[in-house]
Amino acid sequence: MQTSADGFHGFLLATRLRATDDAMGLTAHGTLYKALGRMTEAGLLEAAWEDPAIAEAAGRPRRKLYRVTPDGAIAIASSRASVTLAPFGRTRPAARGLA
Amino acid sequence: MSPVAVWARSSSERWVLAWVDRYTRGVPSHVAGDRRDELRSDLWEQVQADGDRPTSELATAISILSRTVRGIPSDLSWRRAQLAGRPAQPFRNRFVNRVVPAGVVLAAVVGVMLASIGVGALGRIGVALARHEFPPSDLTVTSTALGTLGLVCGLLLMLRSRTRWIGAIWLAASAAIVLSFGGLALVTLSATVQWFAYRLLPYPLSTLGQLGVIAAIASVSLFYLLLAIGWIPRREERR
Numbered sequence: 254m255q256t257s258a259d260g261f262h263g264f265l266l267a268t269r270l271r272a273t274d275d276a277m278g279l280t281a282h283g284t285l286y287k288a289l290g291r292m293t294e295a296g297l298l299e300a301a302w303e304d305p306a307i308a309e310a311a312g313r314p315r316r317k318l319y320r321v322t323p324d325g326a327i328a329i330a331s332s333r334a335s336v337t338l339a340p341f342g343r344t345r346p347a348a349r350g351l352a
Numbered sequence: 353m354s355p356v357a358v359w360a361r362s363s364s365e366r367w368v369l370a371w372v373d374r375y376t377r378g379v380p381s382h383v384a385g386d387r388r389d390e391l392r393s394d395l396w397e398q399v400q401a402d403g404d405r406p407t408s409e410l411a412t413a414i415s416i417l418s419r420t421v422r423g424i425p426s427d428l429s430w431r432r433a434q435l436a437g438r439p440a441q442p443f444r445n446r447f448v449n450r451v452v453p454a455g456v457v458l459a460a461v462v463g464v465m466l467a468s469i470g471v472g473a474l475g476r477i478g479v480a481l482a483r484h485e486f487p488p489s490d491l492t493v494t495s496t497a498l499g500t501l502g503l504v505c506g507l508l509l510m511l512r513s514r515t516r517w518i519g520a521i522w523l524a525a526s527a528a529i530v531l532s533f534g535g536l537a538l539v540t541l542s543a544t545v546q547w548f549a550y551r552l553l554p555y556p557l558s559t560l561g562q563l564g565v566i567a568a569i570a571s572v573s574l575f576y577l578l579l580a581i582g583w584i585p586r587r588e589e590r591r
Contacts, residue, residue: 263390264397278415279398282368283423286390287430302389313400314393317386 259303260320263289289319297325357409364413365395368420375427379434455579456510459520462572463507466527470500473534476541488537495533502526513585520580524573531569 261269263286267279292298298319308315321329372391376384395416402412473496477488503526509519538545 262393262397264394264401267394268401279419281419281421281423281426282391282394283420283426283428283430285423286387286394287423287426290430314389314396316393316397317390 260301260318262316262318266319292325293319296322297328298322354409357413360413361399361409361416364416365399368395368416371420371424371427375431379431383434455582456516459523459576459579460507460510462575463503463510463523463527466523466530466572467500467503467507469538470496470503470530470534472542473530473537474500477537480541486541488540492533492537495529496537499526499529499534503530513583517580517583517585520576520583524576524580527576528569528573531572535565 264279266289267285270280271278289298289300293300299322300317300319303316303318305315368391369388372388376387379387398416399412402415474493477493477496481487502522506519506522506526509515509522511519539549540546
């Protein structure tokens, strides 16, 4: 997901989650932004509004861009490891698709 | 692309933003503004993304509404967390959060009852005029009609939280007019109301009885004025 230095925005994450989870629909607004907010508060993500000039030039509302922090990267790695070790694959990664 | 589908899609966006305004009410303004801007961006991105795919506007509208409805529990939980993180509410906020809902219901019920009195008085005045019996004065007729209209306007203004305090002021003034003129017309023209008035008020024609009626009318107006003061929106709520 985080392929550029700019990070990712909420809707992009929702589309990726839909693709990776084979979900029928996009993640609900409330669920998505509450989770992003909590992960930001926990220090796993850092958020910043993009430069309004960029948004204006693109003719769209400005995006809130998220980037995975070093702590977030560790959490993702740890989550992946727990998924690999978990029997029957019952544990779902919380931050899958973020990095 | 049908106009109905386009309307549905644009309406769904408006509904989402209206919902955001609703659940961010009382949340610190910068947090609420962040959430609103983020949702506005999300909606724009979704509309653009769906526009690039063979998806109808109607499907986009349904998807947007579905995302909103499914997220309501999280929105409410987020709201609770935001409000819990705030310092203790000052008295005015406690009044707004706890007393306002009960006050709105009570004010609406009393307002509807008063409007019924006004409509009843106007109906009885109409009957009296048609029968040429004890025609009330022009002042009574005009005041009762204007007072009843004022009550209806006040009730309509109360429907929106931002204009609720103005509605309460309308109701305070209109209640006094309807009770004074419409009430008097009813007591004069309706035998039934007359019977009830003399049953309920032991000395309706005495000074004490008249003072009691004036005190009752003043109490109703005072009730609405106090609600109006409590409902005046704060500066940050007026934006």
